[in-house]
Amino acid sequence: MSGFRIKLSRSLRNKVHGSWMTVCLVFVISMPVIIAGGLYWKSSVLLHDHGVFSLIFSKEWKPLSGQFGFYPFIISSIWVTMTALILAAPICLLTAIHLTQYAKRWVLKIMHPVIDILAGIPSVIYGVWGILVVVPFIGNHLGTWLGKSVSGYSILAGGIVLAIMVIPFVLNILIDVFNNIPTELSEASLSLGATRWQTIKFVLVKKGLPGIVAAFGLGMSRAFGETIAVLMVVGNVSRIPSGLFQPGYPLPALIANNYGEMLSIPLYDSALMLSALILFVVVLGFNFVSRYIIAACDKRC
């Protein structure tokens, strides 16, 4: 009898647990949908007024006269992100290869927590460091060296700070990628007369390609969305940057600088919501693309 009762209550408990888990799951899954929906709803006023294309490709940002051109901000974001990625990619790849293929095991053991600590430093600190070191370096040294008169607050400064920020993040994934490749695969290549470097180039990088793409895709979406550190060093001038030494004004900085301040201007909050939506869609896009490439590569190799 008592056994029966336990059974009943257990199945009941399972059901309760089950339904709670379902609720949580639905909540987590619906989060992005709710966010996207909210952003769209808030920005739809502006979208209806101007149309997507004219907003994205228009260069004029004059909120007081009702002109909301996002082009300079989007271009700034792309510039900063690409600069960061181009700077970070070789460093990450070579460091990961060195740590997993050449370094003694204790080096990797020390580096792992170091990388984790670097990844955990709050971005404001990277921003402060950027103002103290990177901006003056570009303004005083690099600028004079290249014979340009620049302030230092520039796309390049943002790119450098961002690169430093995403390096530990990407490096962590890359180390896992290379560590997960079975050593027998390198042994096979070496036993065919390949050198270590040939093995890395032709076999390991190829085998790890989906993971490498994923690492950089995720790093890119992180760089694209990073706000505070970039905002502190990038200059924040709403003009289309024409070079690395020009100031820029990426989307996240636009939102962070202006939200809650100039909302008395008609459509302004709608415009900021739209930039948030663009940010959201782009970051989601990066994620989807990297995942798609992983899936495609998994099938091929």
Next chain:
Amino acid sequence: MDHTKINISKLNLYYGRQQILKDINAGIPEKKITVILGPSGCGKTSLLRCMNRLTDLHPQARLTGNILINGKDILNTTDDITSIRKMMGLLAQRPYPLPMNIYNNIAYGLRISGRMNKRMLNKRVEHYLRQVSLWDEVKDRLRDPAVALSIGQQQRLCLARGLAVDPQIILADEPTSALDPLSSQAIEEKFNELKENYSIVIVTHILRQARRLADHVIFMYMGEVIEQGPADAFFENPKLEKTKLYLRGMFY
């Protein structure tokens, strides 16, 4: 007496402070199948990896002693390690095809060894695929990824890939342990054909496989060579008590 292809003397292998191989003295005869026999963990794989210096990959591994191949020491030499490794084809416990298509798995070693024109390359690839009886099964899908093959086919591909760099020796570490009986048989048959031209070293812990294949046996236990000699004598007339016990299946 046969010509000795590989001559191992006073070989010791340490991983850190742990000694894995203890004073190994052994000879591998030319163009015969030598089976390294012994229970799991006795150091068979380690011994095999010493022979083509894959132990170099482990920074904490330390080797002393000599391994002579064709009379030349490969441990204490300034010779290029890649040319030493190319003398030996390696077959692992499980097939690890390179992350590329079937054709390129064979062509990889050829391309690395030197430039070769397309027609020549095609001919070599076909030749080695035929040598492992894989050609008819894959000739219509040479551009498919190698992982699309069955495990048994993959292992034969790995064998062909090793043969393609024209080695004199084949090192095989329990090459059938991941395979179904039919694929295992196919691999074993290949070894019997290949011993015409290659010196073959096979690691196994399967007694019956050793009996089927071996011309020469090296029996290891706890990092030491206990007994070695021609297969007939070894199986019919083992000299040492430990060997007798092992052959009777008293310990693994």
